[in-house]
Amino acid sequence: MTKAYLSIENVGKTFTRGAATTEVLRGVSLDVARGEYVSIIGHSGCGKSTLLNLIAGLTEVTTGGIFLDNAAVQGPGPERAVVFQNHSLLPWLTAYENVKLAVDKVFSGKKSKGERHDWTMRNLELVHMAHAKDKRPAEISGGMKQRIGIARALAMEPKVLLLDEPFGALDALTRAHLQDQVMQIHATLGNTVIMITHDVDEAVLLSDRIVMMTNGPSARIGEVLGVPLERPRHRLELASDPTTIRCRSAVLKFLYERNRFVEAA
Amino acid sequence: MPSPALKSVPSTAKPAGSTQASVVALPVKPAPRPARLQPLLAHAGERLLPPTLVLALILFIWEIACSSPGASLPPPSQVLTDSWELIAHPFYDNGGIDKGLGWHLLASLQRVAVGYAIAAVVGVALGVLVGQSTWAMRGLDPLFQVLRTVPPLAWLPLSLAAFRDGEPSAIFVIFITSVWPVIINTAVGIRNIPADYVNVAKVLRLNGLEYFAKIMIPAAAPYIFTGLRIGVGLSWLAIVAAEMLIGGVGIGFFIWDAWNSSLISDIIVALVYVGLTGFVLDRMVAGVASLVTRGTANS
Ligand SMILES: Nc1ncnc2c1ncn2[C@@H]1O[C@H](COP(=O)(O)OP(=O)(O)OP(=O)(O)O)[C@@H](O)[C@H]1O
Ligand SMILES: [Mg+2]
Numbered sequence: 340m341t342k343a344y345l346s347i348e349n350v351g352k353t354f355t356r357g358a359a360t361t362e363v364l365r366g367v368s369l370d371v372a373r374g375e376y377v378s379i380i381g382h383s384g385c386g387k388s389t390l391l392n393l394i395a396g397l398t399e400v401t402t403g404g405i406f407l408d409n410a411a412v413q414g415p416g417p418e419r420a421v422v423f424q425n426h427s428l429l430p431w432l433t434a435y436e437n438v439k440l441a442v443d444k445v446f447s448g449k450k451s452k453g454e455r456h457d458w459t460m461r462n463l464e465l466v467h468m469a470h471a472k473d474k475r476p477a478e479i480s481g482g483m484k485q486r487i488g489i490a491r492a493l494a495m496e497p498k499v500l501l502l503d504e505p506f507g508a509l510d511a512l513t514r515a516h517l518q519d520q521v522m523q524i525h526a527t528l529g530n531t532v533i534m535i536t537h538d539v540d541e542a543v544l545l546s547d548r549i550v551m552m553t554n555g556p557s558a559r560i561g562e563v564l565g566v567p568l569e570r571p572r573h574r575l576e577l578a579s580d581p582t583t584i585r586c587r588s589a590v591l592k593f594l595y596e597r598n599r600f601v602e603a604a
Numbered sequence: 605m606p607s608p609a610l611k612s613v614p615s616t617a618k619p620a621g622s623t624q625a626s627v628v629a630l631p632v633k634p635a636p637r638p639a640r641l642q643p644l645l646a647h648a649g650e651r652l653l654p655p656t657l658v659l660a661l662i663l664f665i666w667e668i669a670c671s672s673p674g675a676s677l678p679p680p681s682q683v684l685t686d687s688w689e690l691i692a693h694p695f696y697d698n699g700g701i702d703k704g705l706g707w708h709l710l711a712s713l714q715r716v717a718v719g720y721a722i723a724a725v726v727g728v729a730l731g732v733l734v735g736q737s738t739w740a741m742r743g744l745d746p747l748f749q750v751l752r753t754v755p756p757l758a759w760l761p762l763s764l765a766a767f768r769d770g771e772p773s774a775i776f777v778i779f780i781t782s783v784w785p786v787i788i789n790t791a792v793g794i795r796n797i798p799a800d801y802v803n804v805a806k807v808l809r810l811n812g813l814e815y816f817a818k819i820m821i822p823a824a825a826p827y828i829f830t831g832l833r834i835g836v837g838l839s840w841l842a843i844v845a846a847e848m849l850i851g852g853v854g855i856g857f858f859i860w861d862a863w864n865s866s867l868i869s870d871i872i873v874a875l876v877y878v879g880l881t882g883f884v885l886d887r888m889v890a891g892v893a894s895l896v897t898r899g900t901a902n903s
Contacts, residue, residue: 397803415806427800431822431897440818444808495808 342406343370344531345394345499350403352389363389365557367403369550371499374529378542380590381552382598387535388424390552391501394533395421407498417445420492424503426484428476434487435472438462438494445495462494463487465524482513486520493524502534506541514538515574518545526571539594543586544574551593561598564589678869686869701853701861705877711853712843713881715771719778720839724832727783731790731828732820741791752784756842760849770850774843781842782835786828793827794820829893836889840882855881 352364363386371377379387392398394405396415405412407419428437439459446455463469466486476484485505492500505521506514522545525532536542542549546566553561566586568577577583663680670679678686694706733740734748759780763773797820805819821828847856855878862870 395807397806415803416809417807419807421803421807423800423803425800427798427804429801429804429819429822431825441808444810444814 342409344373344375344408345369345371345533346406347371347390347394348404348406350390350393350405351401352386352393352398353401362557363555364393365559367558367560369560369563371531371533373531376525376532376534376545376547377550378546378548379533379535379550379552380537380539380542380594381558382554382594383537385552385555386558387552388503391421391503391533391535394499395419395501397421417441417495418498419501420495420497421501422485422488422492422503422505424507426476426481426488428484428487428491430476433473433475434468434479434483435459435463437476437487438491441491442494458494462490465493465527466490466520480513482509482517485509485517489521489524493528493530497530499531499533502532504535504537507537514541519574521545522570522572539587539590542590543568543583544572544577549586549590551590551598553598562593678872683869683872686867687873690870690873701857703853705855705858705874708853708855708858708874709877709881712847712855715774715847715854716778716836716839716843716885719775719843720782720836722775723779723781723783723786723835723839726779727786727831727835728790728828730783731787731831732794732816734787735791735794735824745791748784748787752788756781756838757845757849760846764850770852774846774850774854777842777846778839782839785834785838786831789827789831789834790824793824796827797823825897826893829889829897833886833889833893836885837882840878840885844878 347367347369350364350367351362353360353362367390369377379390381387389398393400394412396412396419412419428434429440432440439455442450442455442459442462446458450458460469460472463472466489468483468486468490471479471483474483476487479487485508489502489505506517509517518541521532524530525545534545543566549564549566550560551562551564552558564586566582568580568582568586667679667681669675670677670682684691690705694704696704697707730744734744735741756777759777760773763776763780764770767773767776801819801823805815810818843854844856844859847854848860851857851860855874859871859874859878862868862874
């Protein structure tokens, strides 16, 4: 039996603190093909970050298993690079040093010093941040920080790129700009991407499939929607496209009719 | 966690912030000289004028108050004439303990340097241990909380008994006085490392040593330097007191000796030197702190 490239099999997660237990996820199964762009959408607190952290290996599954490229996921590692919800750049390092830290660690035996420098610069160029390479995080805007975070993750040459609301804290214009850049990078490099988002338009524009999660506790995958739109995609042309509109309303229906947000019990 | 350590943290955050501001201001286009010099002078005037005025006022009041024949303390003018020898020749050496104030200060500073250096290394190491491990924290924290309230001089008889010599005893008193704030602040800093940085380290699979050098120390640096800065102030407080009891060359014993010889003017001059030295020590640590932690405090 061959597994999918990334295979999430009947995963459950229960947090235990003392006597109190919270079942956050139950019976989550998902197959992701190589090069696929999958978005996870769901109301706040349903367990999206928890699922992403399980794939990243930052937390351990309670039940079930996760397999990447036929190997069980055990603990975090650079082949599953994460772009965190709030950039999480190290503030005492410059943009260049933040990316270089990852490059030096991941390619320590495989690339020479010069090659590691070139690779760092190449990834900064990929997100159009080479000009700010000597700036510290405190000196650059939120959008720029997020781009450095993406460059750091890409520089690890991950098998799967995990994005936790990468554009959540950005204004609409910057967000659109970064979405275009991510689409371009995905087209060039063909990464496998799993992205968490709150934004229906973003999910439709970027994804091959949209995974919709039910409300927690014990959240599950409620529905998976394929987005059969040709790439490359252009946001202006797609705005009035009938497929886009159909996908958007399907997601909106799921979120606001069948799984209305309930105040956390 | 102990509140004193937490409370003092913003004090390091500020210097770091202000350095950044001046760094940003640097690359201004070089304007013609006189135009640039003038605001600089005006700025210096603004900063220097108030303290100069206050100092003059205090000296004036002191002069008036102590000029009457029955005054127990000498007025500033008399301090100048009485102790001119001391002020003019800080580095004379007549053998024994009859040396200039500069030599006494140097001797004290040497002891502080040794004791404080040991305190910094041991303090950071213990702080990392306590901050890292919940077990070490539970076991050691109560002990630290009790020991740190023991006044520095209370350690002196015990250390004299243990070392049977003045020099190591003085150094031990410096160490034991300044080590607590370093331990406690380092531990708080380690405990406050954001989970995000830890996650980054995990994804990169940094090993223990890499994590220590590349994440832990830089992330905790503002806290560590807050502890070091409190520590250097305390150690200067402790050395002067300890030397009074131990004797030998050192600013503390100089003051005690002057008191025994009723040279009140010499005491006053020595106090000025002690204060200025303490101020310089504090500024030095603060300077190193803002140099090392630039960028760390604000993310
Ligand atoms: N370490 C933990 N211990 C206990 N409960 C946790 C833990 N981490 C997360 N939870 C709970 O799991 C639930 C899901 O959290 P999660 O962060 O995955 O939500 P999310 O979908 O990412 O929300 P958001 O969109 O706001 O980021 C929440 O109710 C949260 O309280
Ligand atoms: Mg989340």
